Each structure stands twice: as C-alpha cells, then as structure tokens.
Amino acid sequence: MRTLNLLGKQDPGAAKAYTIFNILALLVVALTNVPFMLCQESIATFVSNDVAVQEWLYKLLWVLVVHTITRILFINSNRLFVPLGRGMLGTFVTFFSFYCISTPLTCTAALTNLWSSSVAFKMAACVGTTSLAQSIGLFIGFFWLWRLDWFEAGAVINRRANMDRRDSCENGQTVVQLEATQSYG
Numbered sequence: 001m002r003t004l005n006l007l008g009k010q011d012p013g014a015a016k017a018y019t020i021f022n023i024l025a026l027l028v029v030a031l032t033n034v035p036f037m038l039c040q041e042s043i044a045t046f047v048s049n050d051v052a053v054q055e056w057l058y059k060l061l062w063v064l065v066v067h068t069i070t071r072i073l074f075i076n077s078n079r080l081f082v083p084l085g086r087g088m089l090g091t092f093v094t095f096f097s098f099y100c101i102s103t104p105l106t107c108t109a110a111l112t113n114l115w116s117s118s119v120a121f122k123m124a125a126c127v128g129t130t131s132l133a134q135s136i137g138l139f140i141g142f143f144w145l146w147r148l149d150w151f152e153a154g155a156v157i158n159r160r161a162n163m164d165r166r167d168s169c170e171n172g173q174t175v176v177q178l179e180a181t182q183s184y185g
Helices: 002-008 014-038 040-047 051-077 089-109 119-146 148-163 163-170 175-181
Strands: none
Touching: 002 148, 014 040, 014 051, 014 148, 014 175, 040 051, 051 119, 119 175, 148 163
C-alpha cells in the first residue's frame, strides 16, 4: 500500500520504497526460516508421532524453506501488475512459469525414472519445481519492474485512483449528488 500511495502521488521515492519493502520481506522470511533449518529434527518429531513421517519431513524441510523464500519474492514481483493495468501479464507469467515449465518437469521427475528412481528425489522434485516456477516468475517480474518507468507508472495509478472523481466532475455532478439521486429499490 505504501508503494501504491507513493505512486499515486507520483513521488519519486516509490521505487526506493518498493525496494526496501522487498528487502525487508525477504529478511523476515529468511530469518523465520533459520529455526526450521537449525531445528529440523525437533520440528519433524513435533509434527508427527509416526517415525516414517518424521524421517521424510526431516529430509524435505529444506525444500520448504527454499519454497517460502521464492514464494515471498514471487508474490512481491507480481504485486504491481494489477494496479498498473497489467493483470494479464501477471497471469501470463504465472501460467508460463508454472504450467509450461514446472508442470512438465514435475510430471517427468515424479512419474518416471528418467532422472532418478529415488522416492526422496521424486518428493523433493514435486515441491522443488514450485520453487523453480516461482524463481522464473520472480525474475520475469523483477526484470519488468527494473525496466518500468516509475513516473509513468505513478501517472497510471493516479489516473486509475481518481477515475470516479474525474468521471463525476465531467458530468457536472458531485459524488454526493449522484448518491442522492440513486434509487435503491
């Protein structure tokens, strides 16, 4: 919201605020993952009483840590597409990275012995290819944001935020007048 507010005001500090937000979000997620890496065995025994489940979780917990880090960056890299009127670009990036790249790799790794017959590899691949898809999506998203004209983006946000106000003023009526004349029933 801070970035959108700054963009709407066409503040030149919007890009810097967005960068700081992403760095802080990454640090928070990374720091909260430290206990998961240091206490893998304790967490695995806490989650389940079944020894087999504990063993598999212990082997796969690192994949979940990578997943959370790529997830926060992927979400943040795609956060501004909709407000900037580029929602279809965000949909395309997600579709391409998950369905065109990650899904075929997941199916190949999990359902065939082409790369490995190890169950641990197959389980790691099922979760790990999500991190791959998120990594592809975050690189595309951040590249797009790196190339973004932040001043023009601010103008787009400002126009979209004030669209109702501009439309009501063009018709010679204020919002209060429009609400008073509407009938509900």
